[in-house]
Amino acid sequence: MELGSKLRTRVLKLRSFRRHMAIAVHKSFETVRLNFTRAVLASMSRNHPIPSGRTMSRKRPVGSAKRTRTARSFEQPKKTKVVLLACGSFNPITNMHLRMFELARDHLEDTGQYEVVQGILSPVGDGYEKKGLIEASHRGEMAKLAAESSSWIGVDTWESRQANWLETVKVLRHHRQELLSREPDTDVVGTAKAGRKRKRMDASSATKRRKLEEGPPQRSDEPRLMLLCGADMLDSFGVPGLWKPEDIEEIVSSYGLVCITRGGSDPEAFIQGSDLLWPHRHNIHVVREWVANDVSATHIRRALRRGHSVRYLLPDPVLGYIQERGLYTTE
Numbered sequence: 001m002e003l004g005s006k007l008r009t010r011v012l013k014l015r016s017f018r019r020h021m022a023i024a025v026h027k028s029f030e031t032v033r034l035n036f037t038r039a040v041l042a043s044m045s046r047n048h049p050i051p052s053g054r055t056m057s058r059k060r061p062v063g064s065a066k067r068t069r070t071a072r073s074f075e076q077p078k079k080t081k082v083v084l085l086a087c088g089s090f091n092p093i094t095n096m097h098l099r100m101f102e103l104a105r106d107h108l109e110d111t112g113q114y115e116v117v118q119g120i121l122s123p124v125g126d127g128y129e130k131k132g133l134i135e136a137s138h139r140g141e142m143a144k145l146a147a148e149s150s151s152w153i154g155v156d157t158w159e160s161r162q163a164n165w166l167e168t169v170k171v172l173r174h175h176r177q178e179l180l181s182r183e184p185d186t187d188v189v190g191t192a193k194a195g196r197k198r199k200r201m202d203a204s205s206a207t208k209r210r211k212l213e214e215g216p217p218q219r220s221d222e223p224r225l226m227l228l229c230g231a232d233m234l235d236s237f238g239v240p241g242l243w244k245p246e247d248i249e250e251i252v253s254s255y256g257l258v259c260i261t262r263g264g265s266d267p268e269a270f271i272q273g274s275d276l277l278w279p280h281r282h283n284i285h286v287v288r289e290w291v292a293n294d295v296s297a298t299h300i301r302r303a304l305r306r307g308h309s310v311r312y313l314l315p316d317p318v319l320g321y322i323q324e325r326g327l328y329t330t331e
């Protein structure tokens with residue numbers, strides 16, 4: 001009997017020991033598994049950005065500062081700010097001259113890379129001496145009347161106030177210098193409208209000079225200047241002796257070109273056929289105008305000479321200016 005009860009006690013103890021061992025082994029496996037899972041999760045949160053727009057959902061001690069860093073700050077690269085410069089006769093300015101800016105802005109912003117912050121109309125000076133060109137003061141005034149309807153397009157008469165005609169690349173250089181001379185937090189649109197208030201560049205500033213030599217900024221807060229033109233202007237690059245090759249090279253490499261399609265021109269084919277433009281094709285943005293608008297200043301001048309209506313081809317205040325002064329009645 002005694003032997004039997006001892007044996008039973010031993011068997012029970014053995015069973016209890018095995019149970020305890022099993023629990024201990026299970027617990028340590030569980031600990032290893034949990035630690036592994038934690039490690040994997042930690043590494044995932046390090047390697048992967050947090051879903052867009054959401055703050056990190058880690059618990060924080062009561063009263064501690066709220067996490068304000070969102071995924072957006074990780075994911076969205078800064079957009080390059082762009083200022084568009086359109087050079088031309090604007091003799092007179094037409095609705096299509098304004099529309100070019102709208103088309104260019106949509107196109108650039110649709111890429112997701114750019115934010116167009118300002119448009120500048122720069123009428124050519126009297127020194128250009130093109131047939132039928134009326135005084136720059138009138139063309140500048142008409143451009144200003146036209147730009148009043150826009151919140152972001154302005155007129156700069158610096159080019160037209162120069163004594164002699166200036167190559168377009170020199171106009172671009174001037175405007176880039178103006179942009180660099182601005183304070184970083186300047187409201188660019190407001191400045192365009194009140195250009196007179198602009199601060200002059202401090203020629204002694206080594207930083208600014210260095211930036212000018214380095215070329216236009218690509219991804220910084222400083223806006224990048226691009227030349228805006230119609231496809232006929234791009235075609236004119238091919239007219240022998242009209243543009244210096246080094247000027248064209250500088251325009252397309254250091255600034256960039258936004259070219260609006262125009263009836264009778266094929267900008268893509270022109271770029272493809274040009275050994276000068278082809279290497280810079282990624283800096284030339286061809287914008288297709290699906291609603292063809294082939295209004296030209298030439299057509300408007302001709303219609304005015306003939307006493308025909310030009311209403312709705314150019315802004316009403318511009319038409320009023322022309323009629324009040326009897327402009328474009330003779331060739």
Ligand SMILES: Nc1ncnc2c1ncn2[C@@H]1O[C@H](COP(=O)(O)OP(=O)(O)OP(=O)(O)O)[C@@H](O)[C@H]1O
Nearest residue numbers: 088089090096229230233262293294295296297298
């Ligand atoms: N209808 C248009 N479509 C596309 N681009 C245009 C159009 N009209 C003018 N442009 C562009 O606007 C800029 C300034 O043009 P400009 O002042 O020479 O006007 P224009 O109407 O072509 O003048 P003109 O008929 O007197 O030659 C140029 O780059 C020109 O290519």
Ligand SMILES: NC(=O)c1ccc[n+]([C@@H]2O[C@H](COP(=O)(O)O)[C@@H](O)[C@H]2O)c1
Nearest residue numbers: 087088089090124167168169242243244
């Ligand atoms: N070599 C050059 O820089 C060059 C040559 C021809 C025209 N342009 C410019 O192109 C524009 C052309 O205007 P128009 O189409 O009205 O002639 C003007 O602003 C003019 O100054 C520049």
